[in-house]
Amino acid sequence: MPTPLMPKATAVWLIEKTSLSFDQIAEFVAMHPLEIQAIADGEVAQGIVGYDPVQNGQLTREEIARCEADPNARLQIVQSSLPQPKQRSKGARYTPVAKRNDRPDGIAWLLRHYPQLTDAQIGKLLGTTKDTIAKVRDKSHWNSANIKPRDPVTLGLTTQSELNALITSIGAEPVTPVPEHDAA
Structure with a gap:
């Protein structure tokens, strides 16, 4: 109510x-x-x-x-005939400074596993620009030599539920993340 x-x-x-x-x-x-x-x-x-x-x-x-x-009756609020205001979107996604260098790795992982994703979908999921996605795709990013495709969920750039929702919306099967092992 x-x-x-x-x-x-x-x-x-x-x-x-x-x-x-x-x-x-x-x-x-x-x-x-x-x-x-x-x-x-x-x-x-x-x-x-x-x-x-x-x-x-x-x-x-x-x-x-x-x-x-009637003491058992409950007050009912009047329903307004005015249209309700629309919910505002969350806006741009904030990525902490420490994780910003991981974003191209997450982009590369998405491009490798889900090439059918649009730049807008990737940008919204990871909070990045279409320009950055294009540079990672055509390997003209300033740090291309060091970009390794890594799961954006394990990098902390998105949640598994957000990633799965996006993947199922395009009709693809979610990829099960493989845990990374350090060679130490």
Whole structure:
């Protein structure tokens, strides 16, 4: 169930202006009934100004009256006819400085095992640019002599679940990573 904006301030207003039970208020604002009782006793939220959910379109007077008449009834938040804002994407993926030199190795591994991946898919998965992917592909990267294809999951550039999701989205079979052994 969606919760109202500013739940504590809404709880303050409902305590002061209505005869709803603590349980009804607690369920509506997604707080514990003891928190609601503490607000009513003045132990919590002393400086908080009440936030009127009726004026702000989250409740109606009829809904409050219905729940005041029946202590077992639960408040229902008003569904807005306004479109909900879209979730923003996470943005560019941050790779720590210590792992940035491993990124071309991860790119080379993906290019070797999944040549059907597009540059955009690889770039999104590893947080790199299409230019870097192209340079690794045509071996014109400044560090081409030292690039060794290595699994980007073991390098810590992505998670296994993200890699598997991308691979299954293109209809390929995931490759089981082979543990690397140091020759020591």
